[in-house]
Amino acid sequence: MVERRPLFRIFCHVILVLGIVSIALPVWVAVVATTHENSAFSTSTPLWFGDLGFSVFRDLLSNESTFNNSSLPITDMLFNSMIMALAITVGKLSISIMSAYAVVFFRFPGRMLAFWMIFFTLMLPVEVRIIPTFEIVTNLNMLNSFSGLTIPLIASATATFLFRQFFLTVPRELVEAARIDGAGPIRFFFDILLPLSRTNIAALFVITFIYGWNQYLWPLLITTDAQYYTIVMGIKQMLGVTDGIIEWNKIMATTIIAMLPPVIVVIAMQKAFVKGLVDSEK
Known part of the structure; x- marks a missing residue:
């Protein structure tokens, strides 16, 4: 009672x-x-x-509105943010799930060493990695480009770790049954493992999409061309007024517009997101 x-x-x-x-x-x-x-x-x-x-x-x-005598194309910045967020999300999920698959289901020398090297990158704060990453991007001539915006942020030790933990719960009997039925590694991955991982993929999709959409520091470092500005950078540009009035109504409207895509993604994938975080019956 x-x-x-x-x-x-x-x-x-x-x-x-x-x-x-x-x-x-x-x-x-x-x-x-x-x-x-x-x-x-x-x-x-x-x-x-x-x-x-x-x-x-x-x-x-x-795009009819101007800010302090300079035009800021909101739709273009939204497009840039969408490309950046989707590229980072798809790249993170693809690389993480394949690396976790290799670590768990393949036996090769140094596989655990490779996993722990990936995992140890979680111990390094972002500020430590920014300078060497920026130098590499500069040497590869990737400044002011979508590849420079997305590729350095694709690798994810967190997603690799989460996929590995889930793959460890897959029964070995299922692997053996697939092998007896003639399913090779590629078919087992696409026909069995990916369907089982849908909720995990959905949860990580939401998290990584918001992560990519809200990026500010990295785009600020590698973009000097307004053509590659993201919506978050655009908000900061509106606040940087040296001579004039801060147009708060337009800044707030841009902020609301910038909030909508992550909110839509969360609402659309809410059930799968929650299930991927809390479901233990794998």
């Missing part, structure tokens, strides 16, 4: 509501800010909709 404690239940709901409000309030302020003129931010932060409506979004997406 479950003991009923009304006060504790009320306390839990209050904490839940406070958490929701603390998370949703900044988003609400950003949405409201897009409907006000910039003069409205000189004295206070408005909390209710203004007279502009959502015309700022229309101007941004039609």
Whole structure:
């Protein structure tokens, strides 16, 4: 019998509501800010909709809006961010799942040494790896290119480790049965292992897509051409005003637009994402 404690239940709901409000309030302020003129931010932060409506979004997406006398193509930056996020995601998943497959199902000298060398890269902070990575990208003439934006970020020790842990739970009887039926390594990988890994792939897809979409430091280092700016870089460019007024309504509108693709991916893959994280019946 479950003991009923009304006060504790009320306390839990209050904490839940406070958490929701603390998370949703900044988003609400950003949405409201897009409907006000910039003069409205000189004295206070408005909390209710203004007279502009959502015309700022229309101007941004039609590339008719300018920022401090310089045009920033929002749609082009969204396209660049999408290419970067998808390339990093597909590359991470492909390399990680194949490397984990090789480590778990093949017997070759030094396979565990190779795995632990991959795993030890998790111990290195990003700041330590940035300088040598930047030097390599520069020597390969990959600055201001999509290959420079994506290839250095594709390798993932975390995804390799997670796939390895899942592959270790696959029954050896299944491997033997596939071998008896004449399935070679490639057929076993595509026909058996990949279908079993769908939830894991979905969970890692969501995580790596958000990771690639939100990248700021790396694109900032290797891009000097506005043609390769991402949407996150664009927001920072709007804030960098030396002479003029910061156009908060356009900045907030761009922020809302930049939030939409990750939100859509999370909503679309929510069930598979949660199942891939918590499902233990493999």
